[in-house]
Amino acid sequence: MKHVISAADFERSWVDEVLERATRFIGPYRSGVPVGTRPEKVTIFMGEASTRTGNSYAEAARLLGCPTDLIPSGDLTSLIKGESLGATGRMLCGQGAKVIPIRTKIEGGARWLSEMFAMKGYEYDVAVHNCGDGANQHPSQALLDLLTIQQRLGRTDNMTVGFVGDLRNSRTVHSLVLALRLFSNIKLVLVSSPQVKLPNWYYEGIETVVADTVEALKGCDIVCVTRVQRERFDDEVTYQRVRGLYSIGAKTLEMLGDKTLIMNVQPICAEDLDIHPEIWRHPQVIMDYQAKMGMPTRMALLEWSLEHLQETDSHECPAPTIRVVSEGSASEAIARKRAQQQYFIPIERGTVIDRITQGMVARVELLLDAENCNGDGAVLPLKKLKTDKLPWGLKDVLVVENGFFTDEQLAMVSVLAPDVVFNEIRDDRLIKRRVEFVSHITAGQCPNTVCVTDMDVEAALYPHFHVLNGGGSIQLKCHFCERHFRVNEVFS
Structure with missing residues (x-):
């Protein structure tokens, strides 16, 4: 991969390759002498405040011999005038x-x-590195953390790693926890107040306390x-409730023992002091060494990206x-329903969407309207029909005369109503179809108000969710902001 977007994209072999390269660059970083000259331009865009990340990328580019632009604030671009992020990115290209x-x-x-640049009509050969997107991800930080651990602990497998503080809002925690899932015999200890605990989807599959x-x-x-990330809180009351709860000082360091790094x-916030100044110079506190590892990483x-x-x-x-x-004669199926005195509306051509979860037919109809695939015939929603096929005894049905659907559209409907059956009728043939597996859908609205699909007018045209099945329920993971939602939150 040429982009560095999320630790969720990492593979162990790639991480090992990056750490090996970074180790080789520690010497050149310390010498301060560029290793060569390259023609490729690196444009660093810091839309949020940064001391370490932006400047370390600038120094890394200088040491590689690349021409470099550093934009230290989004306020210095047309974003402040309302320009979309995508348009700004294309101008930089x-x-x-x-x-x-x-x-x-x-x-x-x-x-x-990263995906927009590759779209037909744009097609820029550009690599994107995510230096932090809100509270979501900071993948280069996870990699420099791993380099720090490797250099100081001597290994990246077989270890217990603790996290303490604001785990919900910390993109650096999110990225490092996801990266640690690639390593062997890892145990996590997560310490936080309930209001800022880490969502469990980050550490699934790892032994965790x-x-x-x-x-x-x-x-x-x-x-x-x-630190407690004040800028991520919607209300001051919750922030005041959780700030300052965990401050590591001399007594805590003594309790942890002389082996813990x-x-x-x-930054360390002066008003909260998540690490007390009395131990900043302690040999077990390696945060400044950690920051220095940002340059070789x-x-x-x-x-890697330039190659x-x-x-x-x-x-x-x-x-x-x-x-x-099943597949058979449509007229014979209609005759059987009439003989059994079943309630139905016969059509000669189209699709009858059966066994819709009771109460969901309006959402299904709205989705199909949005997809502009209702055909040129009648669309009839039927609600609260009795059925012995569903455990709650009621179902909805949607009759779409002259309407047929692509496999992707069937998949979208099946996420809304997992038990749904599609009855396709044409040329006196009735074909019953069911969706057995769906990995993703391209419909719905991400409920996250700071997701790019909510904040960028072009990105809003491309909703994308990964379908996660577990524990008997379906969740949808936004492809962009990576947050998890219930189906009814995405299709509200």
Whole structure:
């Protein structure tokens, strides 16, 4: 892959390659002497405040010999006039950028740019590095954290890693936890107040202890301390309730023991002091060393992307699996229903969508209207019909005269109503079809108000959700902001 968007995209072999390259760049970083000269331009766009990330990318580009532009604030661009993120990104490409490290408050903004650049009609050979998109992801930070651990602990497998602080809103925590899932024999200890706990989808599959006291961190090899992110809170009351609950000082460090290393991505907020100044110079507190590892890590990432600019990252998802349940004569099926005195509306051509979850027919109809596929005949919603096919005894039905649907449209409807059966009628043939597997849909509205699909007028045209089945229920993961939602939240 040429883009660096999310730790969810990482593969172990790729991470190992990046860490190997970064290790080789530690010497050149310390010498401060560029390793060569390259013609490719790096344009660094910091739409949110940054001391470490933006400047370390600039230094990494300098050490590689790349011409560099650093835009330190979104207020210095036409974004402040209402220009879309995509339009701004295209202008940077037109001005010669070959790699764009970008930080923005818009969640999913970096992924949107990376995919938009590859669309037909644009087709820019540009790599995007996500330097933080709201509270979502910060993948280069996760990689420099891994480099720090590798250099100071001597390994990245077989360790216990603790996290303490605002875990819900910390994009650096999200990225590192996802990256740690690639390694062997990892145990996590997550310490936070309930209001800012880490959503469990980040650490599924890893042995994890969830606690609200720092004593749970005893025995950790690494403890990552993160600040309470005031800028992510919607109300001051909740912020005041959680701020300052966890501050690592000399007593806590003594309790943890002399083997535990303390990391912090910084900044340390002066009013909260998640790590007390009395231990900033302690040899177990390695946060400044950690920050320095940003330069060789980002040198490795820039070098990788520049070597792979001509590649196209694939985002293809598996096609839905649709099974033909039965096939036969439509007229004979209608005759049987009449003989059984079943309630139905016969049509000669079209689709009858049966076994819709009771109460969902209006949403199904709205979805199909949005997809502009209702055909030129009558559309008849039927509600609260009795059935012995569903456990709650009631169903809805939608009759779409002269209307037929693509496999993708069938998949969308099946997410809204998982038990649905599609009865297709044409040329006196009745074909019953069911969707057995669907991996993604391109409909719905992400409820996250800071998702790029809500904040960028062009991105809004391309909703995309991954379908997650687990625990007997369906959840939808937004392809861009990566948040998880219930179906009725996406189709409200």
